[in-house]
Amino acid sequence: MHSDKRASLLIKNARQLITMSGPVPRIGPQMNELGLIENGGLAACGDEIIAVGKSDEVERQTQLAENCVVIDAGGGVVTPGLIDPHTHPVFSMTREMEFEMRTLGKTYEEIAAAGGGIRASVRDLRTTPKEIIMDKTRKRLDRLLKHGVTTAEAKSGYGLTTESELMQLEIIKELNSSHPLELVPTFLGAHEVPDEYQSDRSKYIEIIINEMLPVVAERKLAEFCDIFCEENVYNIDESNKIQTAARKLGLKLKFHADELKSTGGAELAASLKATSADHLVYISDTGIKALAAAGTVATLLPGTSFSLRSKQYAPARRLIEAGAIVALATDCNPGSSYSEHFPFMASLAALNMRLTAAEAISAMTVNAACAVGREKSAGRLECGLPADIVIWDMEDYRELPYHYAVNLVSQVIKNGKLVVEN
Amino acid sequence: MHSDKRASLLIKNARQLITMSGPVPRIGPQMNELGLIENGGLAACGDEIIAVGKSDEVERQTQLAENCVVIDAGGGVVTPGLIDPHTHPVFSMTREMEFEMRTLGKTYEEIAAAGGGIRASVRDLRTTPKEIIMDKTRKRLDRLLKHGVTTAEAKSGYGLTTESELMQLEIIKELNSSHPLELVPTFLGAHEVPDEYQSDRSKYIEIIINEMLPVVAERKLAEFCDIFCEENVYNIDESNKIQTAARKLGLKLKFHADELKSTGGAELAASLKATSADHLVYISDTGIKALAAAGTVATLLPGTSFSLRSKQYAPARRLIEAGAIVALATDCNPGSSYSEHFPFMASLAALNMRLTAAEAISAMTVNAACAVGREKSAGRLECGLPADIVIWDMEDYRELPYHYAVNLVSQVIKNGKLVVEN
Numbered sequence: 129m130h131s132d133k134r135a136s137l138l139i140k141n142a143r144q145l146i147t148m149s150g151p152v153p154r155i156g157p158q159m160n161e162l163g164l165i166e167n168g169g170l171a172a173c174g175d176e177i178i179a180v181g182k183s184d185e186v187e188r189q190t191q192l193a194e195n196c197v198v199i200d201a202g203g204g205v206v207t208p209g210l211i212d213p214h215t216h217p218v219f220s221m222t223r224e225m226e227f228e229m230r231t232l233g234k235t236y237e238e239i240a241a242a243g244g245g246i247r248a249s250v251r252d253l254r255t256t257p258k259e260i261i262m263d264k265t266r267k268r269l270d271r272l273l274k275h276g277v278t279t280a281e282a283k284s285g286y287g288l289t290t291e292s293e294l295m296q297l298e299i300i301k302e303l304n305s306s307h308p309l310e311l312v313p314t315f316l317g318a319h320e321v322p323d324e325y326q327s328d329r330s331k332y333i334e335i336i337i338n339e340m341l342p343v344v345a346e347r348k349l350a351e352f353c354d355i356f357c358e359e360n361v362y363n364i365d366e367s368n369k370i371q372t373a374a375r376k377l378g379l380k381l382k383f384h385a386d387e388l389k390s391t392g393g394a395e396l397a398a399s400l401k402a403t404s405a406d407h408l409v410y411i412s413d414t415g416i417k418a419l420a421a422a423g424t425v426a427t428l429l430p431g432t433s434f435s436l437r438s439k440q441y442a443p444a445r446r447l448i449e450a451g452a453i454v455a456l457a458t459d460c461n462p463g464s465s466y467s468e469h470f471p472f473m474a475s476l477a478a479l480n481m482r483l484t485a486a487e488a489i490s491a492m493t494v495n496a497a498c499a500v501g502r503e504k505s506a507g508r509l510e511c512g513l514p515a516d517i518v519i520w521d522m523e524d525y526r527e528l529p530y531h532y533a534v535n536l537v538s539q540v541i542k543n544g545k546l547v548v549e550n
Numbered sequence: 551m552h553s554d555k556r557a558s559l560l561i562k563n564a565r566q567l568i569t570m571s572g573p574v575p576r577i578g579p580q581m582n583e584l585g586l587i588e589n590g591g592l593a594a595c596g597d598e599i600i601a602v603g604k605s606d607e608v609e610r611q612t613q614l615a616e617n618c619v620v621i622d623a624g625g626g627v628v629t630p631g632l633i634d635p636h637t638h639p640v641f642s643m644t645r646e647m648e649f650e651m652r653t654l655g656k657t658y659e660e661i662a663a664a665g666g667g668i669r670a671s672v673r674d675l676r677t678t679p680k681e682i683i684m685d686k687t688r689k690r691l692d693r694l695l696k697h698g699v700t701t702a703e704a705k706s707g708y709g710l711t712t713e714s715e716l717m718q719l720e721i722i723k724e725l726n727s728s729h730p731l732e733l734v735p736t737f738l739g740a741h742e743v744p745d746e747y748q749s750d751r752s753k754y755i756e757i758i759i760n761e762m763l764p765v766v767a768e769r770k771l772a773e774f775c776d777i778f779c780e781e782n783v784y785n786i787d788e789s790n791k792i793q794t795a796a797r798k799l800g801l802k803l804k805f806h807a808d809e810l811k812s813t814g815g816a817e818l819a820a821s822l823k824a825t826s827a828d829h830l831v832y833i834s835d836t837g838i839k840a841l842a843a844a845g846t847v848a849t850l851l852p853g854t855s856f857s858l859r860s861k862q863y864a865p866a867r868r869l870i871e872a873g874a875i876v877a878l879a880t881d882c883n884p885g886s887s888y889s890e891h892f893p894f895m896a897s898l899a900a901l902n903m904r905l906t907a908a909e910a911i912s913a914m915t916v917n918a919a920c921a922v923g924r925e926k927s928a929g930r931l932e933c934g935l936p937a938d939i940v941i942w943d944m945e946d947y948r949e950l951p952y953h954y955a956v957n958l959v960s961q962v963i964k965n966g967k968l969v970v971e972n
Contacts, residue, residue, distance in 0.1 A: 227952035231900045469955035530649035533891035
């Protein structure tokens, strides 16, 4: 615990310091293990954690550098920075009219038929200047950060031409270097079939495989390739073809799977050793077993069911009981879930998926890190790891789902630097 | 619109200035009328609004005082300050353990039987120093204000002795004078039957009527008297007796009615000309008609259904169609709905009660003003009224329910003074 390095950051007097130290990933009952230290403290040197333990011991054993930032957690809770492993933040036009149409009783499918849905966002993005999209995306990253998110996955998927998909990935790249929030880029050219290829979908799939994927891989603009695998979007065969091609080019895989129907998306994701399968509202029993056996993370998006007025939520308890790795995410996007309030997903998960507060925290830290390939560096507070930390204005971590919708984040530290003070 | 007074506050360039000018209350289709001015502006002198209209006209016709605060709404939305007409903010102990018990499958009734529920809060409040309760309550008012609430009703009801009920009302009185948020005090001695009178409930009712109510009225510590009217709490006869006594002492009436079962609470509220009947999840058809006929406001609390994991929400559409005055509130309390995020109730109302964004805004402004007897002074932006104003970081008011859980409030003005900058 002690170190020769001088601390540039010291956090003391955390009533509950939740380190998440322990098994990676957290499976089954392990999800309730928080590595909790009462009256905890933590020190960092630069971007690296150099001491974690009881507050008084950390204080005694740590030498402070000049100008060391000392934060008194004031009897609050401290956790690792949250990791949001599924977001679509790169868009301009919001779609509040569709939300109101749903209030008035229209279904997601009816709204899409009336010109709404993903393809409405595509039409907008293609005709909007990059700078405007960049500014609006940056604002969304600000909001994620204010809600305790220090690492977020971010997808393309609203362009559906080579040029506009690359533009989105470039925005993600530029923001990743200029914004404190760390972004994990995902290529999602197979988010929908664009208007101009509705009558020739195989042609668009060819473009994805032969044009988009090679340049994305060559220019290293994405770590992951994702696909909307669903009967009416990309079916199992098409998904298999695209994702196999992506894997050959060295991209890791994600799936939008079994969101609207049970179509075997989870099984396909597992068979291709995908890093994660997401949504899973209608996952089958074989799908659950397959994910657990493959170690493919089940990333659940309760905000989407909530915002779509669905009564159906992914079967989180069955997934946990089967030994699958369960993570949570916002699915922040302009259609089915417009929110950057990641901690609120713990409330939705408690109320609609029966996740305890501790399970939700596991699903937003260590397990979410696994969903974005950051399990070695993020989601835990341990010596040698990056100092990504959230200080919460609550006395007990169980307040997180209970005190709902309010932002209880007090301060956020990314790579050892204080980046948010709410 | 012009005035001889010099402006001490000028708000300009509101893309949508929602004045709510028009009928008070808003009934039926009127709830969709927002009195919306595009490119709007507003001026105030001291605490009073002196000009409302198009931004350029207001600017042209208004003379600015020295040190006038000028706020560029930056193309955002401006609304009246929100009015939360049902809160229980005066408590110390939070009850996150009960929330987790519900996650694990326990019912509200089982938790009460295990020593939880309102009576747990009562035991805590009676043994906690007033200063601690005051500090925690003040923090909740800060949070309400940050979420755009400029007037809130606040109830006692966690003491259930004369002394401790008065203590809560005194806390409300002291905070009302020291905190920018305006509080409307409600006496709720009939929130539960306290432990010590479980076997002699008529004795406690006698204490309410003969001890508590006279001193509350005499010391003018409450404007309203509320009661938890429910089969297992205070039945119809008991509620009638207590509320009739309160009315004779000059208190206006509120009811917790038909929350867990349909027991005729709404009908009783209407027959006693109560100002509001609240909850109403199980209101009967005759209850709906009675409220509409009596002009008793139906205050709906979607956060409570949400937080209790209930599938049942109050029948907002049927109430609106019947011509009842519909308001929304947080029900902020440590048991069944712990949140100060009033705007989020618009999301819950849209998703679970099918209220449009405009209906929700009516329910949180003009109609909520009616629920707390402030219909002449609050809930609208009109010349001569107090300058209670929220400036929102959104381009269209329909973003309010759609962009859920995130706090979109940018600035809050109470009585002409800028009191929040988020």
